Amino acid sequence: MLDLIIEHAGLLITIALMVAVLIPIGAMLVWFERRMLGFWQQRYGPNRVGPFGILQSLADLIKILFKHDWIPPFADKPVFILAPMIGAVSVLMSFAVVPMTPNLVVSDSNIGLLFFLAMTSLAVYSVILAGWASNNKYAMLGGMRAAAQTISYEVFMGVSLLGVVILSGSFNLSEIVLAQSELWYVVPQFLGFVIFMIAGIAESHRLPFDLPEAETELCAGFHTEYSGIKFALFFLGEYLGMMLISMMITTLFLGGWMGPWLPPIVWFVIKTLLLICFFILLRAALPRPRFDQLLSFGWKWVLPLALLNLVVTAAVKLWGGF
Amino acid sequence: MGQALAELWPILLYFAFTVLLLIGVMILSSFLGPQTAGHSTDLPYESGILSLGGARIKFGSHFFLYAIFFVIFDLETLYLFAWAIAFEQVGVVGFIEALVFIIILLVALVYLWRIGALSMVNRHLARKP
Numbered sequence: 462m463l464d465l466i467i468e469h470a471g472l473l474i475t476i477a478l479m480v481a482v483l484i485p486i487g488a489m490l491v492w493f494e495r496r497m498l499g500f501w502q503q504r505y506g507p508n509r510v511g512p513f514g515i516l517q518s519l520a521d522l523i524k525i526l527f528k529h530d531w532i533p534p535f536a537d538k539p540v541f542i543l544a545p546m547i548g549a550v551s552v553l554m555s556f557a558v559v560p561m562t563p564n565l566v567v568s569d570s571n572i573g574l575l576f577f578l579a580m581t582s583l584a585v586y587s588v589i590l591a592g593w594a595s596n597n598k599y600a601m602l603g604g605m606r607a608a609a610q611t612i613s614y615e616v617f618m619g620v621s622l623l624g625v626v627i628l629s630g631s632f633n634l635s636e637i638v639l640a641q642s643e644l645w646y647v648v649p650q651f652l653g654f655v656i657f658m659i660a661g662i663a664e665s666h667r668l669p670f671d672l673p674e675a676e677t678e679l680c681a682g683f684h685t686e687y688s689g690i691k692f693a694l695f696f697l698g699e700y701l702g703m704m705l706i707s708m709m710i711t712t713l714f715l716g717g718w719m720g721p722w723l724p725p726i727v728w729f730v731i732k733t734l735l736l737i738c739f740f741i742l743l744r745a746a747l748p749r750p751r752f753d754q755l756l757s758f759g760w761k762w763v764l765p766l767a768l769l770n771l772v773v774t775a776a777v778k779l780w781g782g783f
Numbered sequence: 784m785g786q787a788l789a790e791l792w793p794i795l796l797y798f799a800f801t802v803l804l805l806i807g808v809m810i811l812s813s814f815l816g817p818q819t820a821g822h823s824t825d826l827p828y829e830s831g832i833l834s835l836g837g838a839r840i841k842f843g844s845h846f847f848l849y850a851i852f853f854v855i856f857d858l859e860t861l862y863l864f865a866w867a868i869a870f871e872q873v874g875v876v877g878f879i880e881a882l883v884f885i886i887i888l889l890v891a892l893v894y895l896w897r898i899g900a901l902s903m904v905n906r907h908l909a910r911k912p
Contacts, residue, residue, distance in 0.1 A: 476793070525812075529816045530812050530813040531824070533827065534825050546806075549805055550802055550805065553801045567797050568791070568793040570794070596839065597827045597834075598838045600838070601839075608850070609846045612850050615853070619864070690808060756901075757901060768888065775878055775881070779875060
């Protein structure tokens with residue numbers, strides 16, 4: 462047992478490091494988003510706890526841990542507890558295949574891209590199960606909308622990435638990054654980049670596609686009945702989801718860790734952070750569509766465009782364009 | 784097999800680690816938190832209105848046709864994944880075959896669009912007396 466632990470010490474350290482860094486950063490993003498929104502709306506945002514309010518998330522966490530762990534007596538208890546777990550775990554699992562530097566990756570898997578797609582698809586179960594288990598009308602509507610949203614973006618999300626797969630010839634995310642040493646894929650795959658970004662925003666339930674939780678009409682939708690730490694897990698899952706999509710866009714289209722002069726991890730963090738800022742700016746700038754608008758937009762415009770992008774990429778690659 | 788195991792084993796370990804951590808946090812919270820009981824603690828929250836009946840009611844989901852198309856199209860795009868990863872090996876012949884496949888997909892999509900299967904709002908309005 463002991464030599465097994467010693468043999469895999471590096472792996473254990475990587476895993477512990479990932480979880481110990483990811484979860485606090487996910488929590489910090491809540492504060493970051495509120496500050497940035499405040500900045501863009503000409504107000505302060507949270508600025509009381511610690512310098513610039515930077516400890517706000519820590520204060521929130523302590524408060525949430527000491528709240529009543531309430532499970533509604535009218536709810537379906539096991540499913541009610543399981544739903545936030547599925548959400549947080551499925552998002553956290555995806556980080557296992559994201560190469561942050563050439564060495565800092567839990568599993569440099571040959572099916573990394575497929576693993577990412579599978580895990581993000583699983584995340585929708587948490588929302589639908591939460592909406593069903595809560596036995597609350599708002600939650601139910603939120604869960605139904607989550608289902609509608611999923612069937613609008615899931616098809617073109619996969620198709621938009623196939624251009625990258627054809628160019629790099631691999632599902633391995635590290636190899637995809639290395640294949641971009643000449644030219645970032647955002648240039649030859651600009652359409653795929655835009656489509657994946659739309660799908661990513663819809664996937665992480667960020668505005669303008671936050672239909673399942675629309676505060677103003679559904680009062681938080683699927684997590685209306687959730688409170689305390691279970692609510693925090695949903696919240697954490699959403700912010701980790703935003704971070705994951707930013708990391709995946711960085712890896713697949715923006716050259717991952719590569720860049721001149723600075724060390725790899727710095728480039729990776731800079732690119733991811735800029736994308737996160739863009740996500741937050743979108744929230745500050747755009748209103749939310751109806752879900753039938755999202756459905757018809759996804760099926761009538763984005764899906765044919767994604768297929769067209771795939772065909773053109775394949776044709777150009779076949780006749781020696783790239 | 785050995786390589787697949789070497790790739791999967793860290794993911795399994797990572798999975799176990801995250802699940803244990805989250806369960807631990809949830810158990811910790813259920814011990815730390817107080818047990819409150821007000822006169823309306825155990826009611827469903829519906830913006831102050833007393834809940835009437837359960838939430839498991841039947842209501843029309845206008846997007847059910849989309850859901851069926853989703854199952855079909857999502858399965859069909861799975862074949863494209865297999866083609867994309869083998870792109871170098873299958874060459875021009877594979878490209879033409881994939882092209883025929885994609886054109887059939889697009890024709891089906893246009894057909895669905897033309898017969899009005901994708902317009903939810905109109906279908907909803909037409910059913911009204």
